[in-house]
Amino acid sequence: xxxxxIDRAARATPPSVARRVRGLSDRAIAWIFVAPTIFLLLAxxxxxxxxxxxxxxxxxxxxRPNREVEWVGLRNYERILTDxxxxxxxxxxxxxxxxxxxxxxxxxFTLAYLINKKFKGNDLWTTIIVLPMMLSPAVVGNFWxxxxxxxxxxxxYIVEFFTGIPASSFEMIGSVNLAPWSIVIVDTWMWTPFxxxxxxxxxxxxxxxxxxxxxxDRASKWRQxxxxxVPMVLPFLMLAVLFRGIENFKMFDLVVQLTGGGxxxxxxxxxxxxxxxxxxKWRTGYASAYAIILFVTVFGLASIxxxxxxxxxxx
Amino acid sequence: xxxxxxxxxxxxxATTAASGAAAEELTLCWAAxxxxxxxxxLSKQFEAESGxxxxxxxxxxxxxADRMLNELNSGGQLCDxxxxxxxxxxxxxxxxxxxxxxxxxxxxxxxxxxFAPATVYAxxxxxxGSENYYALPAMGDANGWFYRRDWFExxxxxxxxxxxxxxxxxxxxxQQEMLQIAQFFQGREIDGQTRYGAAIFTERGxxxxxxxxxxxxxxxxxxxxxxxxxxxxxxxxxxxEAVEALEFYKTFYQTATPPGYTDxxxxxxxxxxxxxxxxxxxxxxxxxxGLYADPDVGGDKIGFFVNPPQNQPASTLGxxxxxxxxxxxxxxAALEYIKWFAQPEIQQQWWDLGGYSxxxxxxxxxxxxxxxxxxxxxxxxxxxxxxxxxxxAYAELLLAMQKRLHDYIVADQGTAQEALDKLIExxxxxxxxxxxx
Numbered sequence: 001x002x003x004x005x006i007d008r009a010a011r012a013t014p015p016s017v018a019r020r021v022r023g024l025s026d027r028a029i030a031w032i033f034v035a036p037t038i039f040l041l042l043a044x045x046x047x048x049x050x051x052x053x054x055x056x057x058x059x060x061x062x063x064r065p066n067r068e069v070e071w072v073g074l075r076n077y078e079r080i081l082t083d084x085x086x087x088x089x090x091x092x093x094x095x096x097x098x099x100x101x102x103x104x105x106x107x108x109f110t111l112a113y114l115i116n117k118k119f120k121g122n123d124l125w126t127t128i129i130v131l132p133m134m135l136s137p138a139v140v141g142n143f144w145x146x147x148x149x150x151x152x153x154x155x156x157y158i159v160e161f162f163t164g165i166p167a168s169s170f171e172m173i174g175s176v177n178l179a180p181w182s183i184v185i186v187d188t189w190m191w192t193p194f195x196x197x198x199x200x201x202x203x204x205x206x207x208x209x210x211x212x213x214x215x216x217d218r219a220s221k222w223r224q225x226x227x228x229x230v231p232m233v234l235p236f237l238m239l240a241v242l243f244r245g246i247e248n249f250k251m252f253d254l255v256v257q258l259t260g261g262g263x264x265x266x267x268x269x270x271x272x273x274x275x276x277x278x279x280x281k282w283r284t285g286y287a288s289a290y291a292i293i294l295f296v297t298v299f300g301l302a303s304i305x306x307x308x309x310x311x312x313x314x315x
Numbered sequence: 316x317x318x319x320x321x322x323x324x325x326x327x328x329a330t331t332a333a334s335g336a337a338a339e340e341l342t343l344c345w346a347a348x349x350x351x352x353x354x355x356x357l358s359k360q361f362e363a364e365s366g367x368x369x370x371x372x373x374x375x376x377x378x379x380a381d382r383m384l385n386e387l388n389s390g391g392q393l394c395d396x397x398x399x400x401x402x403x404x405x406x407x408x409x410x411x412x413x414x415x416x417x418x419x420x421x422x423x424x425x426x427x428x429x430f431a432p433a434t435v436y437a438x439x440x441x442x443x444g445s446e447n448y449y450a451l452p453a454m455g456d457a458n459g460w461f462y463r464r465d466w467f468e469x470x471x472x473x474x475x476x477x478x479x480x481x482x483x484x485x486x487x488x489x490q491q492e493m494l495q496i497a498q499f500f501q502g503r504e505i506d507g508q509t510r511y512g513a514a515i516f517t518e519r520g521x522x523x524x525x526x527x528x529x530x531x532x533x534x535x536x537x538x539x540x541x542x543x544x545x546x547x548x549x550x551x552x553x554x555x556e557a558v559e560a561l562e563f564y565k566t567f568y569q570t571a572t573p574p575g576y577t578d579x580x581x582x583x584x585x586x587x588x589x590x591x592x593x594x595x596x597x598x599x600x601x602x603x604x605g606l607y608a609d610p611d612v613g614g615d616k617i618g619f620f621v622n623p624p625q626n627q628p629a630s631t632l633g634x635x636x637x638x639x640x641x642x643x644x645x646x647x648a649a650l651e652y653i654k655w656f657a658q659p660e661i662q663q664q665w666w667d668l669g670g671y672s673x674x675x676x677x678x679x680x681x682x683x684x685x686x687x688x689x690x691x692x693x694x695x696x697x698x699x700x701x702x703x704x705x706x707x708a709y710a711e712l713l714l715a716m717q718k719r720l721h722d723y724i725v726a727d728q729g730t731a732q733e734a735l736d737k738l739i740e741x742x743x744x745x746x747x748x749x750x751x752x
């Protein structure tokens with residue numbers, strides 16, 4: 001009889017350990033294997049979360065640990081929710097989130113649909129398109145500041161070439177009206193390929209025979225698109241939206257590099273605002289309450305969305 | 316700690332410092348800029364004399380405060396000596412980051428009377444007005460201006476200015492005259508290129524726009540409090556003069572700066588001037604030696620002037636004091652460095668190398684005024700410097716001002732009155748949290 005790996009492991013186990021293990025139930029052994037993971041989870045995720053919740057009810061400042069910490073109840077939450085500046089920050093985040101997702105889904109899906117067609121150089125084009133998402137966000141933010149520079153930046157000259165608007169007559173990152181769009185454009189440029197890849201995976205997962213059956217039934221290309229392609233790619237698309245939504249809700253590096261939250265505070269997203277409160281002003285208690293509010297918001301929205309995603313998958 | 320124990324500790328430190336402690340590796344932390352290079356050069360002499368080795372940790376200005384305050388707050392031992400910004404003195408003292416130097420100064424015969432009073436007040440003392448010293452004035456500095464002398468003395472440009480304004484083109488003697496000159500240069504063709512008025516501070520992230528705008532605010536008569544130490548800000552921070560000054564700075568930004576100049580501080584200002592974009596620029600005196608030595612725009616092509624007065628002469632204070640970090644385990648050697656640095660002859664060498672000494676022996680010497688084209692201006696500026704809050708919560712106070720000023724000046728939101736009113740609300744909330752109101 002050939003020896004299995006389990007037999008070999010059993011033979012290699014020291015007799016003292018083997019005796020102890022023999023006395024354990026399957027459930028206990030399962031716990032022993034799972035315990036390190038649970039311990040790590042508690043230490044790295046759950047404990048900090050509980051600690052943050054506790055801090056959110058205090059006036060603690062991490063830069064002055066010797067100062068007496070006062071219990072302030074719900075005052076931090078009340079201040080945040082009634083602070084008009086924070087609501088402006090939320091609006092800036094919502095603008096960024098909604099427009100980046102809309103543009104990335106539309107452009108990403110279109111690119112995936114085109115790339116999915118068989119043509120010469122297909123692989124080369126796919127590689128070229130996905131290049132932006134391989135770059136570091138800090139690098140992207142930095143070089144786009146040069147592209148947006150009103151005197152020497154390429155972006156303004158391209159706009160001038162196509163529209164006739166003088167290149168030096170507008171400032172993408174210096175104008176209150178254009179700055180929110182400047183960050184949307186850069187994020188879309190960088191992350192549309194990601195959405196495209198997910199859509200491409202969805203498109204390639206549709207078996208050819210479904211289209212062949214539709215052809216036999218004389219369904220038009222338009223009809224095939226709406227009744228086969230879109231419904232079957234939809235779960236992939238929704239997954240891409242979820243990923244991009246979560247990523248962009250916590251967007252920080254790219255925007256800091258690009259606009260620093262300015263001009264004024266028009267591109268100050270919640271993550272930038274939170275970082276300023278926590279690590280520049282050192283209002284740790286206040287920032288903890290802020291973080292909890294954001295966590296609850298993201299967690300709530302994501303839960304609703306995942307339920308919707310599961311329903312779509314079940315169809 | 317009891318007084319006797321403190322005295323004993325100070326005496327022990329002083330004795331060790333005097334006799335020369337065992338050779339140590341000291342790390343001095345500062346911002347990465349021109350004077351830091353001069354200090355490296357100067358410190359070689361200390362290494363030769365003391366046997367200690369000097370290491371340096373220089374952090375670029377935009378990250379300097381974040382990096383160093385995190386280091387102090389975490390009780391880090393990276394720095395034995397820190398040349399920290401003047402506004403940190405309150406936090407450094409109250410949080411116990413800096414070693415109190417009174418006993419050491421007394422034991423070593425280092426007198427604060429030997430240093431310019433404005434620098435001692437701003438860089439060394441906490442609480443303000445007290446005689447508790449936490450730093451030795453290391454680098455005097457103020458925000459000043461420089462300009463293209465070759466353009467100002469060009470007959471064609473002078474004639475054009477005279478024709479346009481009816482006045483002579485000269486170093487401005489008021490804030491309004493400076494704006495007029497800057498507007499004259501804005502968009503003007505000189506040597507076939509479009510030039511602009513001036514490079515001013517508009518940076519949002521750290522301290523830029525506050526340091527720039529206070530140059531106008533102080534000149535108009537802005538005050539932080541009605542009475543020092545009362546935190547009574549209503550009517551002071553948002554006085555009619557302050558509103559006028561803020562409107563002035565916004566007009567300056569909108570009508571006399573290069574396009575896209577929305578987030579600019581020291582480096583961007585220097586770049587704009589060195590590349591010939593602007594006729595004038597504001598920046599710290601610390602950069603003036605380097606600018607004067609610049610082969611393209613320095614020498615005869617550059618001139619310097621103090622921040623012009625409006626209702627009163629005033630300049631925004633820069634500069635730093637050198638402190639011993641309380642978490643260092645090489646405090647004896649660090650104190651030895653301070654003792655060495657405080658000597659008049661070392662201070663003279665410091666100035667000669669490009670640092671700005673605050674020692675009276677240097678500033679008051681017969682040769683000082685003629686030792687550099689900006690030396691006389693430096694003395695004038697230091698007579699009327701004003702600094703931002705130096706409270707332990709200064710970072711919070713500064714960020715609030717950064718936001719309100721940038722929202723109004725660059726993002727064009729609201730009025731100057733609203734910006735200053737909101738600033739009072741922000742600052743009041745901070746002082747309430749601090750238990751000071």
